[in-house]
Amino acid sequence: MxxxxxxxxxxxxxxxxxxxxxxxxxxxxxxxxxxxxxxxxxxxxxxxxxxxxxxxxxxxxxxxxxxxxxxxxxxxxxxxxxxxxxDGDLPDEAPPANARSVVVDALEIPVMGRIAAGVPIEAIQHASHNVAVPGGMIAGAGEHYALEVKGDSMIDAGINDGDVVVIRETSTADNGDIVVALVEDQEATLKRFFRRGGAIALEAANPAYETRVLPDHKVKVQGRLVGLIRTY
CATH class of the missing domain: 1.10.10.10 (Winged helix-like DNA-binding domain superfamily/Winged helix DNA-binding domain)
Structure with a gap:
């Protein structure tokens, strides 16, 4: 029923x-x-x-x-x-004269839960549903997934509470990249990544939050931000 x-x-x-x-x-x-x-x-x-x-x-x-x-x-x-x-592409036969043609270049990727843009939350583990994203957003090698943002620590980078971020799975990052960082195998957070000698700095894009500096063995990069989806 x-x-x-x-x-x-x-x-x-x-x-x-x-x-x-x-x-x-x-x-x-x-x-x-x-x-x-x-x-x-x-x-x-x-x-x-x-x-x-x-x-x-x-x-x-x-x-x-x-x-x-x-x-x-x-x-x-x-x-x-x-x-x-x-089919989401144009049909083989011509549609009716009053039909509106829509061409969609998009793929579905899994939404793996929520990511903290603020105080870290528990690590992401399971997909909850899928979301369609523009194909150009996920160009390049590697698997992609999406996360729902919770918190306001990245607002100066244009990432708001409730946004959906698109992440390319990777274990490496360059200084300044916005990454999904796993802290001590327990907490996941979305922050800017900076390597400082033998330490990793996870920097917020909001002056209300302090930069966290941790030994590099306590931080694992799980992915890099490649896109954002916002629903108004």
Whole structure:
């Protein structure tokens, strides 16, 4: 059984595909359902996928396969509905004259939890959901992941509480890089990295926070900042 929000989203996606030949964007879904952020859309899509109504195609943002529709939307929970592939790129055939063409160069990466831009918090371990990011933001070698920022110690670097930062996984950093630093294998924090002899300085971008200087063996770089996503 679907919740009202899940049913509303499935109906909206189905109507847009029938009308335009392409799926709505996450922003359009968010606005249609009167949600405050796209993370709510990600949760609804995940729930629909877990219940077998849609399927996401790996490594392709806005590429969905509608597997079935509930009877209330004119389908059958077990048969009578042919699967339809909804590709996030332009369709092979020309869309209707009133359709709006949307080309999306994006990939989905896992959101691994929260990172402290302030007092360090526990180390990041498990993915909570995925987020779509522009393909150009994750260019280059290495795996990428995202973290939700908690705190205000990096505000002078343009990183606010509630932002989502995109991180390229790496164990090395240059002086001045903004990194995910694991402190004493227990706490993770987002700070500017500076090497000072045999010590590591983790510097905030907010004068209200002091720079932390630790022996280099107590700090492990887990990734470097490559992008930022902000929802208004």
């Amino acid at each position: 679907l919740t009202k929000k899940q049913l509303d989203l499935l109906e909206y996606i189905n109507k847009r595909v029938q009308r335009d030949g392409v799926p709505p964007s996450f922003d359009e879904m968010k606005d249609a359902l009167n949600l405050r952020s796209k993370s709510g859309i990600h949760r609804l899509i995940t729930a629909l996928e877990e219940r077998g109504f849609i399927r996401r195609l790996a490594h392709r943002a806005r590429a969905l396969e509608i597997v079935k529709l509930p009877e209330s939307l004119g389908g059958s929970a077990s048969h009578g509905f042919a699967a339809q592939v909804i």
